[in-house]
Amino acid sequence: MSKQIDNLPLDDSAAPPLGMTVEKARVIAVDADSGADNCALWVETFQQSTCGSCEAKGTCGQGVLGRWLGRGTHCIRVLCDKGQADLFSVGQWVEIGVPDGVVLKASIMMYILPLFGLIAGAIAFDSANSSDLMAIIGAAGGFVLGLIGVRIYERTGLDSKKHQPQLLGLADSL
Numbered sequence: 001m002s003k004q005i006d007n008l009p010l011d012d013s014a015a016p017p018l019g020m021t022v023e024k025a026r027v028i029a030v031d032a033d034s035g036a037d038n039c040a041l042w043v044e045t046f047q048q049s050t051c052g053s054c055e056a057k058g059t060c061g062q063g064v065l066g067r068w069l070g071r072g073t074h075c076i077r078v079l080c081d082k083g084q085a086d087l088f089s090v091g092q093w094v095e096i097g098v099p100d101g102v103v104l105k106a107s108i109m110m111y112i113l114p115l116f117g118l119i120a121g122a123i124a125f126d127s128a129n130s131s132d133l134m135a136i137i138g139a140a141g142g143f144v145l146g147l148i149g150v151r152i153y154e155r156t157g158l159d160s161k162k163h164q165p166q167l168l169g170l171a172d173s174l
Contacts, residue, residue, distance in 0.1 A: 020097035024171045027092045028075065032085045039085030041078045041167065043096060080167045095168040102163050109153050117146025 025043035032039045078096050088094065121142020126135035157163070 019100045020166070020168075021100060021103075022095055022097050022168065025076065025078075025094055025096050027088050027090055027094060029090065030085050030088055031077075032082075039080055039082050041080060041085060041088055041094070043076050043078055043094060045074050045076060045096075076165055078165045078167050079161065084167065093171045095171040096165045097168045098165050099163060105157075106154075109157075110150055113149050113153075114143050114146030117142035117144075117149070121145070 023045055025045045027041050028044045029042035030039075031042065076096070078094075118139045119142070122135045122139035124142075125138025126132075128134070
């Protein structure tokens with residue numbers, strides 16, 4: 001039997017929305033006073049790994065890094081409509097959807113822009129003055145400018161509602 005909370009399905013029998021990666025998360029806080037039209041749920045997602053069942057778990061680089069860096073939880077703010085936030089309580093399991101491509105775009109910007117700035121700064125300062133010290137200064141300056149570009153992209157490009165995780169409905173516990 002499927003119930004509805006303001007058009008949110010409460011069972012997982014429905015197919016996931018196209019263009020979204022679906023993740024289960026636990027509500028850790030309800031923010032009903034986020035803004036005029038939107039409220040938010042703070043949810044906790046859990047990184048899952050298949051390293052425990054893999055035959056190469058002892059020698060795999062991913063498994064070694066996972067053990068060193070530790071698998072943990074991440075807190076995410078999920079926007080929802082004003083009336084929906086009051087219907088959820090701390091400890092409930094929900095499904096959230098992250099639009100496809102958002103993580104890829106953010107990763108490309110985060111890794112490529114500073115690297116491009118580093119290389120462009122080194123080339124520009126080296127061609128202007130053929131000193132290795134100037135090339136290093138140019139590389140450092142280009143890298144910092146790339147990091148500033150990433151921060152600007154994060155604030156402007158990723159802050160729009162279409163890039164935010166969306167609340168899809170209630171989920172069963174893990």
